[in-house]
Amino acid sequence: MxxxxxxxxxxxxxxxxxxxxxxxxxxxxxxxxxxxxxxxxxxxxxxxxxxxxxxxxxxxxxxxxxxxxxxxxxxxxxxxxxxxxxxxxxxxxxxxxxxxxxxxxxxxxxxxxxxxxxxxxxxxxxxxxxxxxxxxxxLALNKIALEIPKGIIFVSHDEIVLFEADGMYTKVHLENRTTELICKPLKHFVAQLHQLPIFYKPHRSYLVNLKHIKELSKRDGQHLIMSNNKTIPISKDKRDEFMLVIKEVFNT
Known part of the structure; x- marks a missing residue:
């Protein structure tokens, strides 16, 4: 043996x-x-x-x-x-x-x-x-696998507030106020989640969960305030598109 x-x-x-x-x-x-x-x-x-x-x-x-x-x-x-x-x-x-x-x-x-x-x-x-x-x-039907240094954590899509680019890494901000640093670029998650309408990329450095938007502010240019109080800018070339997305998703 x-x-x-x-x-x-x-x-x-x-x-x-x-x-x-x-x-x-x-x-x-x-x-x-x-x-x-x-x-x-x-x-x-x-x-x-x-x-x-x-x-x-x-x-x-x-x-x-x-x-x-x-x-x-x-x-x-x-x-x-x-x-x-x-x-x-x-x-x-x-x-x-x-x-x-x-x-x-x-x-x-x-x-x-x-x-x-x-x-x-x-x-x-x-x-x-x-x-x-x-x-x-x-298990992955409503979860995403996040590879962290000590292994892999499985997180529900709803638990994710936003993804933030950090060079060739990505910070994943979670609903429980913790942040995980993942050794994959933001474009990896954009490609992985592109078919899910709850995720939207308002800026080249961010992919947000629309369910966690708390406020749309138009002060000093449009930006989003998320449920964790993090402020996310909306690129000028995305502002019109974003308003269309908001109207479609939230029936405004």
Whole structure:
């Protein structure tokens, strides 16, 4: 029985490797990788039976394994390791796929590993990945995934007050008065949300949620006052268009 641990944190890799060596002697070989790309190289060359896959990693999330490997290449069991919030955990439960919440509990590790070992012996390939993908899509119907340094948070469209450009990053201002800095440019969110009429771009640096407009002020040029009291300018070339949008959306 061979295993592979993919995690960008060295401490997490070493700890999980130690736990497996101590509690699962039936796993004779344990490889490690610090990112998904090198992990895939090991998968293709070493053919592990079980892959312990972290989700919150730079460049490629563990969930993107479906995009980087063909479905026929996934002939191993996957156990995700994650510090995800409740929305992601809900997706795992909907797909019935195994996951371990960090910090990893020994009992949960044993349960998930024994289940994977049994599946390997019975030649039951882990087909729940497609179900997991569907579950995330289902959750995303009214949510957006925001990649933050510690992972991904899933936020309802209604919770977003506005997006603000910050160079090649974007500040996402939320209804609870918190702000998340996302390492994607504003144009990424403009393209992602362009079919949703509640989002409008009144200025090259802002994408606002029309539901969170508190006031339209015409002092010193037109600008919006949002529910979090942030003032957003309306570009001169957008003023007429914006008034048409307001009339259509709010039936004014």
């Amino acid at each position: 061979k295993a592979l641990i993919i995690d960008d944190e060295n401490k997490a890799r070493r700890l999980l490797q130690h736990l497996l060596e101590e509690h699962h002697p039936e796993i004779k070989a344990i490889e490690t990788a610090s990112n998904l790309e090198s992990g895939i190289t090991i998968i293709q060359s070493q053919k592990p039976d079980i892959v312990y896959l972290d989700i919150e990693m730079p460049k490629y999330s563990g969930l993107q394994i479906l995009n980087l490997l063909g479905e026929s290449e996934i002939d191993f069991q996957i156990i995700f390791t994650t510090a995800y919030n409740k929305y992601a955990v809900e997706a795992f439960k909907l797909s019935a796929i195994d996951y371990l919440l960090k910090p990893i509990d020994i009992t949960e590790l044993k349960t998930a590993t024994y289940k994977a070992i049994t599946a390997v012996k019975e030649h039951t390939i882990n087909h729940q990945l497609q179900d997991l993908k569907k579950a995330f899509n289902q």
